[in-house]
Amino acid sequence: MTQVPILTYHANNINGMDYQNNDHVALAADLKMIHELGFNIITMDELVSWHSGDASDSVVKHAVVLTCDDGTDFDYHDLDHPHCGWQRSFFNILKDHQARTGARLHMTNFVIVSPEARVTLDQKCLIGKSWWQDSWWSAAQASGLMDIANHSWDHNHGVLENNNHNDDSFRCIADKAACDQQIKQAQEFLDQHILGDYQSKYFAYPYGNHSDYLRFEYLPEFGKGLNLKAAFSTEPKHVNRDTAIWGMPRYVCNNDWHNTEQLKDILLQA
Template sequence: MQVPILTYHGNGIDGVDYHNNDHVALAADLELIHQMGFQIISLSQLLEWRLGRLPDSAVEQAVVLTCDDGSWFDYYDVDHPHYGNQTSFFNILKNHQTKHQQLVHISNFVIVSPDARKILDEKCLIGQGWWTDEWWYDAQNSGLMSIENHSWDHNHGVLDNNNINDDTFACIDNQSACDIQIRQSQQHIKTHFEGRHQAEYFAYPYGNYSDYLRHQYLPEYGHQLGLKAALTTEPKHVNLNSDIWALPRYVCNNDWQSAAELRIILTAEM
């Protein structure tokens, strides 16, 4: 028995077609998932199974949905300057649930630092204030989208952080750097939700990591920080032997670029 985790990026909009727009892709993929008779389970259900607390039957023909970075495109419909109105991931899921009466859930790995998001909004989006966090509460309370930890600032190359290797997380390789990126984020999310929600999952920015973070810091401090598992972008299914600090997942428009290619992933040998 094995289950794929699928990953989408709300900011992934470079056109209006499946292969260049993750919103178009998500809507098409949900139709495929429904047509194929697959269920959408939450990351927590998957982990319960991985830990032996749920039977195989609970994850039969199942997928887990995740999205990364946590901008407005995940939650609000936004008028894109070039490609028209974009239905948010949240509304795509809600529409799908209404249309097919299918249970839906997505784990949203957000960039936690408000200051980093402000800079990223200016440098990576178009400076319209589309990377705020006032929607986290409603998203979490909806039961449809949970807010999870994608690090303090993504160690993003556009920030003034001496990320000389440009877009890697592998240089977060000592306790103080990990505390800033992970512990601080866990505390910030908990405070944001006034203690009523804390992130239980961490997704490695860029999918990569240092040996220290993956093999020492998370195994040693992860549970204490409220984390249950961490996710990479290694394109494989999760099975009963998957390491909880390196659960693999597939990335849309990287590991598959059409519904036909997703079908191949979903029908991979069980």
């Protein structure tokens, strides 16, 4: 059966300059390996269109889809990390690789949407240098290289003082009001703030988990009305045509694989 892996990276995973502690180092190495292996990087739109039967298997042959989560400035801007030095942004790593190889490239970036939440997260979880901005979203989207997508209003993050229970989980987002607040509000903000011909289409569950209500009731009932086409977990599996659209699996860098050899093993399952 034809199947496609979706890979996920976190640009704020910077704890050194080795593959295992820095997703920037990992992404650059993985792109090189993926290219040498002869795999194609396709867009999420291409994957979803194949999944829904609107594109043939040839579109996804030897294909992989790239995503990243949380939307810090490390995704887009090169920044001088106070402990680890200059970090090439994910966006510029893609551009470097494209300039070197001419390969088609694309990454879908699931951003945390709430401006207030990003200010607090920047202070409490990042470095406190205001490196969780939305000023680059429109440029990333317009580039054709990095699409912006919905990673919820505030990630229901444990350091925030709103509706979370300090348990770093999205499972308590379990009624209509909470889902509207996290997902609908984020969809509307993205549509209003990203310039050009843009509509938010994809949602990634924060922490990769969800309540039964969100996954099996809210999204099936209201997802299409919110213009959502699919939702993504962090279950480490490939996507095939039987995969449920509200439970698309993804592999996570430095969780499900820790070097290019392990990623190669994942890719060659396809």
